[in-house]
Amino acid sequence: MTKIMRQFRPVQPPTLQRASTQNAYHYQEYMPSKCLVNDIACYWTSEYDGKGIAPTSRVIPDGCVDIIFNLGATSYQKGAFLTGLMRTYEVIPLTEPQSLIGIRFYAEGAARFLRYPIVMINGHHPNLEDIWGKEADEVIEGLLEASDTSERLAFLERELIKRLWMDNPADQLLLTSMNYLYEYRGNLSVAALAEKVNYSERSLRRTFQQQLGMSPKELGRIIQFQGLLQMLSKGTCTSFTDAALQCGYYDQSHLIKSFHTFYGVAPSKIVSPDRAN
Numbered sequence: 001m002t003k004i005m006r007q008f009r010p011v012q013p014p015t016l017q018r019a020s021t022q023n024a025y026h027y028q029e030y031m032p033s034k035c036l037v038n039d040i041a042c043y044w045t046s047e048y049d050g051k052g053i054a055p056t057s058r059v060i061p062d063g064c065v066d067i068i069f070n071l072g073a074t075s076y077q078k079g080a081f082l083t084g085l086m087r088t089y090e091v092i093p094l095t096e097p098q099s100l101i102g103i104r105f106y107a108e109g110a111a112r113f114l115r116y117p118i119v120m121i122n123g124h125h126p127n128l129e130d131i132w133g134k135e136a137d138e139v140i141e142g143l144l145e146a147s148d149t150s151e152r153l154a155f156l157e158r159e160l161i162k163r164l165w166m167d168n169p170a171d172q173l174l175l176t177s178m179n180y181l182y183e184y185r186g187n188l189s190v191a192a193l194a195e196k197v198n199y200s201e202r203s204l205r206r207t208f209q210q211q212l213g214m215s216p217k218e219l220g221r222i223i224q225f226q227g228l229l230q231m232l233s234k235g236t237c238t239s240f241t242d243a244a245l246q247c248g249y250y251d252q253s254h255l256i257k258s259f260h261t262f263y264g265v266a267p268s269k270i271v272s273p274d275r276a277n
Contacts (some may be wrong), residue, residue, distance in 0.1 A: 007182065026047045038109070043101065043102065056094065061088065063106070076141070080127065081126060082128060084121030084122035180193055
């Protein structure tokens with residue numbers, strides 16, 4: 001089922017709203033190598049030079065866990081931190097210049113690289129140094145010594161590939177369950193998912209809560225919404241009603257409610273009328 005996971009690409013607001021992005025703020029995503037593509041959704045960079053009207057950074061739930069490196073931090077301790085799974089959107093005003101580079105992990109595979117329970121990250125932003133110890137400082141130092149983004153990405157790839165072969169396999173029930181959620185784009189009840197993985201609903205819920213701190217239903221709703229964003233970004237729907245039906249929503253009002261929950265605005269504010277109306 002590895003191909004299924006590769007078809008799920010989480011979407012963040014800057015990739016949808018490039019036309020309205022201020023020139024002073026730049027966000028870019030980069031694909032990982034083939035050996036990491038089933039564990040890592042992307043690498044990304046975020047740059048703001050501090051000039052002009054201060055923009056805001058909107059972050060939405062995507063079913064992923066990120067390591068974020070702040071290349072302008074005043075100390076190694078503040079130079080890298082983690083963000084866990086999100087249940088709703090967050091709007092962050094950019095008041096100072098910043099230079100960030102991030103690794104976006106699929107939730108079910110993040111623990112094998114982090115060697116830390118994902119459930120302990122949700123709602124917190126622990127410093128990477130508290131989890132990796134001196135290894136975190138070495139990674140930060142390597143990023144700072146790199147001359148450009150290409151060198152930084154190559155350095156991160158080497159570090160992650162080393163961790164890929166460590167004896168810390170992903171939970172197989174969680175991995176299989178998430179693959180089914182990706183395959184069905186989140187439109188799978190807990191009962192149907194339990195039947196497919198041949199476990200009880202209780203065992204399934206317990207595994208998700210213990211590993212990720214979220215229920216299968218919650219992750220399914222996020223994956224469903226991300227599937228909607230992928231469709232809207234490609235302009236493959238003729239109306240929001242059409243998008244709702246294709247993505248498994250009851251109707252257009254159900255879609256709009258989901259948009260407000262996960263994005264914080266109506267879909268018409270994000271997608272131009274000629275693309276989705």
